[in-house]
Amino acid sequence: MIHWFFKKTKSRVEIAREAFKKRDKKLHKLAHSEKYIKEEPHKIEQGKYIGPAVYGASDGIVTTFAVVAGVAGANLDPKIVLILGFANLFADGFSMAVGDYLSSKSEKDYINSERARELWEVEHFPDAERKEVEEIYKRKGVKGEKLKLLVDIITSDKELWVDTMMKEELNLLGDDEVSPIKSALVTFFSFVIAGFTPLIAYVFSNFVPFFQTYKFLAASIITGATLFTVGGLRQLITDVKWYIGGLEMLLVGGASASVAFLIGFILRTVFGIVI
Numbered sequence: 480m481i482h483w484f485f486k487k488t489k490s491r492v493e494i495a496r497e498a499f500k501k502r503d504k505k506l507h508k509l510a511h512s513e514k515y516i517k518e519e520p521h522k523i524e525q526g527k528y529i530g531p532a533v534y535g536a537s538d539g540i541v542t543t544f545a546v547v548a549g550v551a552g553a554n555l556d557p558k559i560v561l562i563l564g565f566a567n568l569f570a571d572g573f574s575m576a577v578g579d580y581l582s583s584k585s586e587k588d589y590i591n592s593e594r595a596r597e598l599w600e601v602e603h604f605p606d607a608e609r610k611e612v613e614e615i616y617k618r619k620g621v622k623g624e625k626l627k628l629l630v631d632i633i634t635s636d637k638e639l640w641v642d643t644m645m646k647e648e649l650n651l652l653g654d655d656e657v658s659p660i661k662s663a664l665v666t667f668f669s670f671v672i673a674g675f676t677p678l679i680a681y682v683f684s685n686f687v688p689f690f691q692t693y694k695f696l697a698a699s700i701i702t703g704a705t706l707f708t709v710g711g712l713r714q715l716i717t718d719v720k721w722y723i724g725g726l727e728m729l730l731v732g733g734a735s736a737s738v739a740f741l742i743g744f745i746l747r748t749v750f751g752i753v754i
Contacts, residue, residue, distance in 0.1 A: 535666035539674025544702045548736035551695040552743030576667035583659035676705045706732040
């Protein structure tokens with residue numbers, strides 16, 4: 480039954496990871512069946528945006544709830560939460576998305592420029608580049624006829640040759656499937672959607688009596704549950720267990736909110752800042 484479930488819902492790599500964790504040989508065999516080895520590339524591509532989604536969501540929740548906690552600590556008008564909360568939500572979300580885009584694009588441009596250089600060298604100085612390939616695998620312990628055969632195979636295909644130099648010489652892995660624009664959009668929308676959760680109690684306080692009476696408490700409960708959920712989702716991109724990831728995220732978010740609440744409280748009571 481479990482094999483059917485994985486077959487319907489997970490990619491080959493995800494199944495292989497699960498098999499390794501459980502030391503499940505049958506599941507491992509399924510992951511390496513011919514069908515899964517030839518799995519569709521788009522499934523792999525979709526997984527490459529899980530990271531920006533999870534990290535964007537976690538940052539959105541923490542920063543927005545910090546605003547809520549700061550206003551609550553200063554005992555300010557709840558309406559200020561909506562003003563500062565939404566301003567922070569979209570300004571920081573946009574800033575993160577732009578940062579993600581520029582970072583991804585810069586990395587991609589650098590990798591492309593290095594690849595173009597390697598291709599030029601392979602085309603104009605093939606003997607020197609072949610020697611480099613030979614030296615790389617000599618250092619790995621390959622010798623004699625095996626070394627010559629391996630170098631012949633690699634240098635017989637220009638794309639393979641360049642790919643090898645990118646990985647073995649420069650330790651760079653190009654990834655044409657990851658779009659800087661898509662990554663930025665995923666970051667922005669995950670930030671805004673998840674970051675909205677601390678504001679739910681304040682936005683809908685006129686419709687839900689509990690929210691009206693206990694705005695900050697309700698916001699804390701909703702945010703805590705969301706933080707734990709997003710933290711648990713880190714399991715998709717790391718090997719951390721879901722409940723450990725959830726607790727870690729909950730503690731980090733709680734600590735950030737506590738600092739913001741304390742600062743708001745100090746500004747109001749010690750320095751007499753009133754709005």
